[in-house]
Amino acid sequence: RSFWKGSLASASSVSTTWTELREGLGKLTLLCDANTDGSFLVHHFLSFYLKANCKVCFVALIQSFSHYNIVGQKLGVSLTVARECGQLVFLEGLKSSVDVFFRAQAEPHPLQFLREANAENLQPLYEFVREALKPVDDGEAAWRCPVLLVDDLSVLLSLGMGAVAVLDFIHYCRATVCWERKGNIVALVHDSGDTEDEENNILLNGLSHQSHLILRAEGLATGFCRDVHGQLRILWRTPSQPTTQRDQSLTYQYKIQDKSVSFFAKGMSPAVL
Amino acid sequence: VTPSEGARGGTGRQLEMESVLALRGLVLLRDSVEWEGRSLLKALIKKAALGGEQVHILGCEVSEEEFRAGFDSSVNSRLVYYDLFRDPLNWAQTGEALPGGPLGALQAMCERTDPGPVTVALDSLSWLLLRLPCAALCQALCAMSRRHACRGGSLAAEQLCVLGLLHRELHGPGPMGALSSLAQTEVTLSGTAGQASAHILCRRPRQRPTLETLWFSVLPDLSLDLQGGPPLESQPHPDPHTPQVDPASHLTFNLHLSKREREAKDSLTLPFQFSSEKQQALLRPGPGPATSRIFYEPDTFDDLDPEDPDGDLDV
Numbered sequence A: 001r002s003f004w005k006g007s008l009a010s011a012s013s014v015s016t017t018w019t020e021l022r023e024g025l026g027k028l029t030l031l032c033d034a035n036t037d038g039s040f041l042v043h044h045f046l047s048f049y050l051k052a053n054c055k056v057c058f059v060a061l062i063q064s065f066s067h068y069n070i071v072g073q074k075l076g077v078s079l080t081v082a083r084e085c086g087q088l089v090f091l092e093g094l095k096s097s098v099d100v101f102f103r104a105q106a107e108p109h110p111l112q113f114l115r116e117a118n119a120e121n122l123q124p125l126y127e128f129v130r131e132a133l134k135p136v137d138d139g140e141a142a143w144r145c146p147v148l149l150v151d152d153l154s155v156l157l158s159l160g161m162g163a164v165a166v167l168d169f170i171h172y173c174r175a176t177v178c179w180e181r182k183g184n185i186v187a188l189v190h191d192s193g194d195t196e197d198e199e200n201n202i203l204l205n206g207l208s209h210q211s212h213l214i215l216r217a218e219g220l221a222t223g224f225c226r227d228v229h230g231q232l233r234i235l236w237r238t239p240s241q242p243t244t245q246r247d248q249s250l251t252y253q254y255k256i257q258d259k260s261v262s263f264f265a266k267g268m269s270p271a272v273l
Numbered sequence B: 001v002t003p004s005e006g007a008r009g010g011t012g013r014q015l016e017m018e019s020v021l022a023l024r025g026l027v028l029l030r031d032s033v034e035w036e037g038r039s040l041l042k043a044l045i046k047k048a049a050l051g052g053e054q055v056h057i058l059g060c061e062v063s064e065e066e067f068r069a070g071f072d073s074s075v076n077s078r079l080v081y082y083d084l085f086r087d088p089l090n091w092a093q094t095g096e097a098l099p100g101g102p103l104g105a106l107q108a109m110c111e112r113t114d115p116g117p118v119t120v121a122l123d124s125l126s127w128l129l130l131r132l133p134c135a136a137l138c139q140a141l142c143a144m145s146r147r148h149a150c151r152g153g154s155l156a157a158e159q160l161c162v163l164g165l166l167h168r169e170l171h172g173p174g175p176m177g178a179l180s181s182l183a184q185t186e187v188t189l190s191g192t193a194g195q196a197s198a199h200i201l202c203r204r205p206r207q208r209p210t211l212e213t214l215w216f217s218v219l220p221d222l223s224l225d226l227q228g229g230p231p232l233e234s235q236p237h238p239d240p241h242t243p244q245v246d247p248a249s250h251l252t253f254n255l256h257l258s259k260r261e262r263e264a265k266d267s268l269t270l271p272f273q274f275s276s277e278k279q280q281a282l283l284r285p286g287p288g289p290a291t292s293r294i295f296y297e298p299d300t301f302d303d304l305d306p307e308d309p310d311g312d313l314d315v
Helices: A012-023 A039-051 A065-074 A079-084 A093-102 A123-132 A154-158 A163-180 A198-210 B003-022 B038-050 B064-068 B101-112 B125-131 B134-152 B154-159 B173-182 B259-267 B276-283
Strands: A028-034 A054-060 A088-092 A144-151 A184-190 A213-218 A230-236 A249-256 A261-264 B025-031 B054-059 B079-083 B118-123 B160-167 B185-192 B195-202 B210-218 B224-227
Touching: A028 A039, A028 A163, A028 A198, A039 A054, A039 A065, A039 A079, A039 A144, A039 A184, A039 A213, A054 A065, A054 A123, A065 A079, A065 A088, A079 A088, A088 A093, A088 A123, A123 A163, A144 A163, A154 A163, A154 A184, A154 A198, A163 A184, A163 A198, A163 B125, A184 A198, A198 B125, A198 B160, B025 B038, B025 B134, B025 B173, B038 B054, B038 B118, B038 B160, B038 B210, B038 B224, B054 B064, B054 B101, B064 B079, B079 B101, B101 B118, B101 B125, B101 B134, B118 B125, B125 B134, B125 B160, B125 B173, B134 B160, B134 B173, B160 B173
Parallel strands: A028 A184, A028 A213, A054 A088, A054 A144, A144 A184, B025 B160, B025 B185, B054 B079, B054 B118, B118 B160
Antiparallel strands: A213 A230, A230 A249, A249 A261, B185 B195, B195 B210, B210 B224
């Protein structure tokens, strides 16, 4: 049932990274998709962290709560239960973006920037994340490391924020979630493949330089295929591995199935063999 | 290559990397997503600290703990860390933020340096460049070396070394060019097949710029390991055994003109030159319509249509 089936899980470095991700050692994981839909990675990390008993703040700007909940149920987690018991803090962008316009101006709202003509920063959104992942002392539920999940950051550019403002938001989240509270951040950014789209390129490259692990889902250059849905490039940028000779980058092809994703080496799809 | 030659080559490479530090002024370390440059920056910092220098670090991208990780205590005690990571834009308003924002932090850094050899590390210049106007950053970098020179006399100008980490995907050619023109040394990191390499462009005063390529790795204790890589074509090695050939010999044309040849050349009127004689010749009416006639002989396969004489023009 594991997501990382097959050869991927066998690599020792992968299991080390996975332990680090689960234990929460202040890692930033960048998910990136180019010419394909990388949301399967978001669903994986959401269910992965909920199953690992982590406190999760999910900034969902793309889909509704019920969408994530349905996919989550297929992967064995209930978002409704997780939200009720306080494990999951869910910011539903589609719904609360409307709320911004129908509430008193004085009340702070995480998506306040939608209402302001010249919003310069995403500080209200950061404050929301900081509050959501605040360690609680009442001891009723001891969650493991805090996790921030964002789907996706490119939308913030489309909503009128500059790339540096989004980078500042992630910078503060890193300082609070990763460094202060030893948690993890997972964020998705689209790679439009358009060299003219300067803002998105600055965002993507700026985040790439800050992240410890980059998972890049790419569509096949040869086009659509029924048995291979794309390829995943894995790039480690861990500072614990200095620039020595290392196996820092791996590429696998994948096929998304109903409840899991199978990975195989390039050209080794079971349909071909 | 004899063993002694190999050893000499190794020492040469060692010297080259050390000369990056021995050179003062601005040193740009340009890294990429695949070939990160922070470990090289830390290796150069360690070398400077072990050489007895003060090292001031402006940390914007990683926390102080993460930056100090890997240095032993003797090195760590020589590092002064200015933390711009925790609260760079004063959002927390705890009063812990560095006053004056990023630019103020940069200026405060050089206020606090003592006269004598000092290394300043900017981690990273990219972070500053995205948030400050390029001109303001360049001026701050210039002012830094000027102020250091004022305090320590003329000699001290050469005693300041600024190591700036620059992520090269993040900036356009404009800001990159501006910083390059300020830099004495540019180190560009890349690599092939898991092996990192550094292209080092040095601009020494009153000398031609040199370009060297080194293969290196940074060991876990943050010391540099320089390796002999394959010979690189970019290294300008003048081979003493190649005889110098005069490129002007055996030419099929004259490079110079004699006085007579030059006069002949100058007196010649070229066909496209317009003169008053030419103008008169054109304005004078011709001898009569009978003398200029157009003869047209159709080809055998020409398809002439009297109804549409311009049919072949495709209009």
